[in-house]
Amino acid sequence: MxxxxxxxxxxxxxxxxxxxxxxxxxxxxxxxxxxxxxxxxxxxxxxxxxxxxxxxxxxxxxxxxxxxxxxxxxxxxxxxxxxxxxxxxxxxxxxxxxxxxxxxxxxxxxxxxxxxxxxxxxxxxxxxxxxxxxxxxxxxxxxxxxxxxxxxxxxxxxxxxxxxxxxxxxxxxxxxxxxxxxxxxxxxxxxxxxxxxxSGWWENKKRQDNFELAENEKLRRDINRLTDSARRTNSWSHEVEKTKKGTKNSGSKLDKGYVGHKAAKMMKRSKSIEKRQQTAIDEKSKLLKNLEDADSLKISQLVYHKDRLAELENLSIYYDEKMVSTDISFTIDQGDRIALMGKNGSGKSSIIKLICGEAINYTGTFRKGSQLKLSYVSQDTSHLQGNLTDYAASNLIDESLFKTILRKLGFSRVQFEKDMSAFSGGQKKKVLIARSLCEQAHLYIWDEPLNYIDVISRIQIEELLLEYQPTILFVEHDRMFSEAIATKIVNI
Known part of the structure; x- marks a missing residue:
């Protein structure tokens, strides 16, 4: 050691x-x-x-x-x-x-x-x-x-x-x-x-975050209360100060010693409130420094005019006359969240390409609804270059929404000024996912979307899919993610 x-x-x-x-x-x-x-x-x-x-x-x-x-x-x-x-x-x-x-x-x-x-x-x-x-x-x-x-x-x-x-x-x-x-x-x-x-670290982090959020809210209320007290005390001090001058033609003798004592008490109280206020502000400044920005994401899915979006029946896929997968049968209905599972090379990506409209050699039956709008996230990020503004424009998506989603996924504003080719692998994948979330579609198709993506962002995406329940077909080897999301598992 x-x-x-x-x-x-x-x-x-x-x-x-x-x-x-x-x-x-x-x-x-x-x-x-x-x-x-x-x-x-x-x-x-x-x-x-x-x-x-x-x-x-x-x-x-x-x-x-x-x-x-x-x-x-x-x-x-x-x-x-x-x-x-x-x-x-x-x-x-x-x-x-x-x-x-x-x-x-x-x-x-x-x-x-x-x-x-x-x-x-x-x-x-x-x-x-x-x-x-x-x-x-x-x-x-x-x-x-x-x-x-x-x-x-x-x-x-x-x-x-x-x-x-x-x-x-x-x-x-x-x-x-x-x-x-x-x-x-x-x-x-x-x-x-x-x-x-x-898992132990994550539970501790959530407990710490929740404690700090509660403590932050308590201190915020304390600071507001102390600010109001300070304002009232200052007002009282001002009124006491005015009594030192007495009232004209009142015929009464002013007890300046009493007034001075009362003013001193007000001053002491004001200093005490100020000190407590500053202590609360100092304590508040120590909180939430490591709280991650994990705001919820949103998705706006189109509704298709039929329940069934696509169907594969007794499908076999070939590459160079070599069969890579056989006897594949499943349907995609609205509301399905389908996980395609199988070893690498079993044909999962080929099925995705077929549904997306690429030319794939196959036998069997494949049907897809007409005018079906798809949103596709590929494994490959090597094509990403240039700035985010031009990327949003070329993909016909709302730039403001696109960048808001990236901010929620952990992008700092300085990243918006960089060329995408300089992004980390995880940041590039987030660009593809953010683009997909901006697209209105009947069916979302994501091929290994979580490669390189950090855990906190994975949990955000997980919560999004569970909340909005879009129709999605995905390939993902993260077991916890797949088990949490899938309503149907298709083993290839």
Whole structure:
């Protein structure tokens, strides 16, 4: 066991006026299995790069271990997989590699196939196996789940649960709960570490947020009450001050000592109220700094003139005359929230493309309602570039609503000035989802919409779909999300 000490860490990118981190201090035990969470764009990957020494920063990071980052960059994917592993870790022992591959349910024969021929899930597993060959290193694992189906996620999560000494960036709640024992969270104003899994951290955060909201409301009422008291006291003091001058022709003698005593009491009371008021304001200023903007989202769905929107019957899909899926039958009716499930490569995306009108080779029956309006969110975000204003105009959506949704999903206003090509993976996915939410449609089709998207935004989207109950067909490997949303599950 050794410690990683972070002391007074501050960092900002060149040309930026805003610090990503400012005077951050904490300790990490290198035996921990640390889940790393925070909204998109907060600096999770940046922090991993700081540990790796890739950026200059102020403050201090001290550690008696070396760091290894996942995913590795594979320079030549046409090489055989075993050669790719040798480039990553030349001194590995073959029996150790076979042990790790066995734990990840990967067969030995893939070592002698070109790395490029492996599926995305197989590539992820191979690179994880290579990562854990490196002993005496603290491992930085950045979003390993994005190319894993639900079965593979459970397998990799169990694999990581058997290990220790890593930071894991993931937004999949079930995945994190299964394999971490501490949570490192990047909040609005600080970084915190808490023992336990993600669900425990989330419950504690909600309790803290609710306490601060209640305390904030109490202090707001106190400040208003004290302000009113101060106003009344000042008014009384003014009236007492006027009596010092006496009343003309009153024929009575003024007791100036009594009046002075009364004025002094008023002054003391005024000072006391002012002090209590300032104390309440100071206490109020300490609250809500890490309360996330998680306002509810809205959707405006069109109503189709028939209950049934689409129907697939005994459908088989082919690629280059090779059947990839067979005997698919299901219907899409208004109000359905359908989760398409199945292993990667089973044909889920092909079904989505077929419904969206792309040319797909198939046999069987496919019917779709006429004049059916669709809103589609694709897996791919590589086409996003340019500014958000032009993007809204080119997609014929309301710019104000579009940006309001992005704000609710955690975008800062400074992001609106940036080119979309500079956005993080999660921010790009939010652009696609925000566009879809702005579109009026009969059917929403989302293909792995949550890749790279932070947990808080996932929960917002979950709550939106449960509240407004749009008709939606989706592919998503986040088990908690799918189980919460789906009214119907179609296994491919």
């Amino acid at each position: 050794s410690l990683i000490n972070v002391t007074n860490l501050s960092f900002a990118y060149d040309g930026s006026y805003d610090n990503i981190f400012e005077n951050v201090s904490f300790q990490i035990d290198t035996d921990w299995k640390l889940g790393f969470t925070g909204r998109n764009g907060r600096g999770k990957t940046t922090f991993l790069n700081l540990l790796l020494g890739n950026y200059e920063y102020s403050g201090n990071i001290s550690a008696n271990v070396s760091f290894e980052y996942f995913p590795f960059q594979v320079a030549n994917k046409e090489n055989n997989t075993i050669d790719v592993i040798s480039e990553i870790f030349p001194d590995y022992l073959h029996w150790q590699l076979m042990r790790e591959l066995s734990l990840l349910d990967v067969s030995e024969d893939i070592l002698y196939r070109p790395f490029a021929s492996l599926s995305s899930g197989e590539q992820t597993k191979v690179l994880l196996a290579a990562l854990f060959l490196k002993e005496n290193s603290f491992l930085l694992i950045d979003e390993p789940t994005n190319h894993l189906d639900m079965t593979a996620r459970k397998l990799v999560s169990d694999y990581l649960d058997s290990k220790k000494g890593f930071i894991l960036v993931s937004h999949d709640r079930a995945f994190l709960d299964n394999c971490v024992d501490h949570i490192l969270s990047i909040n609005k104003t600080n970084i915190e570490i808490q023992k336990g899994n993600f």
